[in-house]
Amino acid sequence: MPSKTSRLMLTTLLCLPSTGNTTTLHRCEAADGSLTFTTLSCANNERLLLQEVRPYSPGSTVALIPEARHEEISGMNIRKREMAVVGRTQDKCGDLIDARQKREAIINQRIIAGMSQQDVESALGKPDKISIRNSATTYRYDLKRGRSAQVNFDEKGCVTGKLKSRTAKSPR
Template sequence: MRTLLASSCCALLLSAPPALATSIYRCVDETGHLTFTRQGCPPQQTTERQQAFNPTPGSSKPVPMAKAPKQRPESKKKQEQTLTVVGEPDDGCGNRITGSARRNAMINRQSLPGMTRADIESTFGKPDSITSRNGQTQYRYTASKGRTHSISFDESGCVVGKR
């Protein structure tokens, strides 16, 4: 008797069609908050019943994949264009030295023509003395052994070369 009951229960379970669809409730409250549930919506929310169908793989028509974008013919490709620089940063000294040359000079504690006052003060610090004559400014730095290092600037505040 038990085997007959067990086999009949098993047959009933296997013969039942799989549940592929279910009802889902779409609930929206007065603030616009959206909730999906299977239990239903509270009375103060708007309710919309929706059917959700989720077929098992291979049980329905195949869904086509997205189409690949069309390739342009080689002849219609844009030809390489040259880059045109419209503006570049100006250091106030006519960009006489490059950024890497400026950095190397600052690391090696050198003064190059075209460096700005800010570059020199960043490299050597505040000068020991400052003199001005005929629109030119001169910074003097005194070393611990009594040696002096002079750096001259033009009217724009750029280091001038030795004459």
């Protein structure tokens, strides 16, 4: 009576996929150039070539394209090109401030020359009043205790100069 170990070994061997799944086909080439693949023999006037066929097994990898050669070929003349940055947004305000400065100003609710109208609204919110004269736009923010702030934009929609702050006069 076989032991448990030998039974387990036999069961494991029976479950393994067989590696000899190749099939040999006869490739029959006629005088006119037509090809026939068959497991039977070829006709008398056909040329016989044996061809091995390995069926695809899941989990296996087959290289469809040969690997590229990365070594430099001695006869090649390689020109170095300047790198192009694709997808970089150009600021309509002329890149007066960089992204880090702009981000810090928005977080600290400060207005810097070179910010766009969208940046100002991100920092301070929607304005209480918008005035447009010629091609210049002015945002007015009414703050607490009678104070107000005014931001001036040029024709491109960029902050010109600094934020102007006013205090309402007392009634005395």
